[in-house]
């Protein structure tokens with residue numbers, strides 16, 4: 001399925017980039033911008049953003065790494 005018509009990115013390209021990024025950095029956060037850079041492309045119109053994010057969210061490798069989960073809660077407690 002074509003996700004981004006401007007940059008000609010398919011959902012399979014996104015999944016391949018995510019797998020490569022996760023293998024290269026198991027603890028890194030994966031964002032749409034990082035996926036574009038990994039693919040050597042740039043967004044133009046932005047019309048694909050919601051679909052792009054949906055495809056990213058559906059990928060099992062884009063979750064927040066366990067080591068980074070729950071980091072916000074202690075800081076919130078300290079501020080109170």
Ligand code: FES
Pocket residue numbers: 003004005006007042043044045046047048049
């Ligand atoms: S469709 Fe993706 S930037 Fe235009």
